[in-house]
Amino acid sequence: MMDLAALRAATPGLADGQVFLDSAGSSLPPKIVTDTVVAHLRREAEIGGYRAANERIDDLAAVKTSIATLIGATPDSIALSDSASRSWADFAYSVPLRPGDRVLISEADYASNAIAALQRAARTGAVVERIPSDDTGRLDTDALAAMLDERVKLVSLQHAPTNGGLVNPVGEATRIAHEAGALVLLDACQSIGQLPIDVAALGVDALSATGRKWLRGPRGTGFLYVRAELAETMEPARLDLHSASWVSPTEYRLAPDASRFEFWECDVAARLGLGAAVDYLLGLGADAVYAAVAERADHLRKTLPELPGVTVHDLGTEHSGIVSFTVDGHDPIAVRDRLAEHAVTVTVSHASSTLLDMTGRALPAIVRASPHYFVSTDDLDRCAAELARVIG
Numbered sequence: 286m287m288d289l290a291a292l293r294a295a296t297p298g299l300a301d302g303q304v305f306l307d308s309a310g311s312s313l314p315p316k317i318v319t320d321t322v323v324a325h326l327r328r329e330a331e332i333g334g335y336r337a338a339n340e341r342i343d344d345l346a347a348v349k350t351s352i353a354t355l356i357g358a359t360p361d362s363i364a365l366s367d368s369a370s371r372s373w374a375d376f377a378y379s380v381p382l383r384p385g386d387r388v389l390i391s392e393a394d395y396a397s398n399a400i401a402a403l404q405r406a407a408r409t410g411a412v413v414e415r416i417p418s419d420d421t422g423r424l425d426t427d428a429l430a431a432m433l434d435e436r437v438k439l440v441s442l443q444h445a446p447t448n449g450g451l452v453n454p455v456g457e458a459t460r461i462a463h464e465a466g467a468l469v470l471l472d473a474c475q476s477i478g479q480l481p482i483d484v485a486a487l488g489v490d491a492l493s494a495t496g497r498k499w500l501r502g503p504r505g506t507g508f509l510y511v512r513a514e515l516a517e518t519m520e521p522a523r524l525d526l527h528s529a530s531w532v533s534p535t536e537y538r539l540a541p542d543a544s545r546f547e548f549w550e551c552d553v554a555a556r557l558g559l560g561a562a563v564d565y566l567l568g569l570g571a572d573a574v575y576a577a578v579a580e581r582a583d584h585l586r587k588t589l590p591e592l593p594g595v596t597v598h599d600l601g602t603e604h605s606g607i608v609s610f611t612v613d614g615h616d617p618i619a620v621r622d623r624l625a626e627h628a629v630t631v632t633v634s635h636a637s638s639t640l641l642d643m644t645g646r647a648l649p650a651i652v653r654a655s656p657h658y659f660v661s662t663d664d665l666d667r668c669a670a671e672l673a674r675v676i677g
């Protein structure tokens with residue numbers, strides 16, 4: 286069992302009594318994360334960034350070890366970056382594509398991924414196609430199997446989308462894609478830090494994730510996991526003197542592992558903060574975190590639809606901690622702003638972020654409530670009570 290009072294006390298953002306339901310957007314970090322970042326920024330100001338980084342060289346290496354532990358990988362398969370979108374693109378732009386090749390994206394795909402795939406396709410003569418969803422809204426694995434052929438080079442999967450509680454059958458879809466020889470890139474932005482992830486069990490070739498959401502890390506952090514064999518053989522689309530070394534006037538040698546997908550310069554303080562966030566999560570246990578998130582999301586899924594005009598828009602059969610809803614006759618932005626006036630933080634997810642899914646369901650926008658384990662039952666009931674007042 287988690288000690289909720291202690292977890293809340295270790296979250297400075299909760300001190301003023303706000304109800305915080307936006308861990309799918311940008312969560313509240315634990316105190317240790319902010320302290321780690323600020324301490325390093327202070328140290329850089331005292332002795333300069335190079336010496337300050339040298340002092341923490343082991344801790345910086347440990348950031349990858351911690352992430353690897355969290356997802357069941359080895360540290361040399363992790364490339365740190367400044368966002369999930371950066372990591373996704375770093376991998377996707379490195380997959381060789383030729384005219385007639387096919388890239389498959391899913392109905393729930395995030396806009397940044399789709400835009401990058403469309404640009405790559407336009408430049409290479411490849412095409413981007415959409416994998417349909419089944420009747421429940423999950424990625425349709427039979428449809429995927431029927432679409433595959435040897436021209437499919439990359440399949441983009443969403444573990445959990447940004448706009449609702451759907452969890453996709455990633456392991457099964459990956460097995461199917463691999464039978465046709467396609468690479469699988471998993472967007473784990475909304476699953477990392479709330480759902481346990483084991484890359485070996487899922488079998489994906491690469492995975493992108495962000496630090497600031499369910500991991501409770503600093504902004505401007507993210508990472509890419511690349512399966513060992515690929516990390517040793519794939520040529521990244523862009524290189525610098527960290528991802529490769531200049532070995533003769535006309536030659537360079539790629540870094541031997543996933544660090545070939547990293548550039549040298551980075552926000553060292555933020556990276557150390559990400560490490561602190563992952564360690565904090567490892568201390569709690571990924572399974573305990575998921576159980577706590579699921580309990581809170583279930584509570585919202587039961588109580589919100591009891592209010593007049595409120596509809597929860599879940600897809601799929603298994604659900605993440607994202608509860609998205611609309612209120613009849615009320616603009617989602619107005620709902621968000623009215624709740625904020627009463628110290629309840631939720632966000633709005635627009636059709637432009639998940640265009641295929643939202644236009645398919647004729648949803649221009651939804652209100653998104655995403656409770657992490659530090660949210661109390663009292664908080665959830667306050668959210669419902671304030672929403673009832675908004676509806677009037």
Ligand SMILES: *Cc1c(COP(=O)(O)O)cnc(C)c1O
Pocket residue numbers: 367368369370371395397443445446447472474475494495496506507
């Ligand atoms: C937030 C989000 C992203 C983008 O993450 P960044 O770190 O902002 O690049 C990608 N995919 C999904 C599903 C997201 O929710």
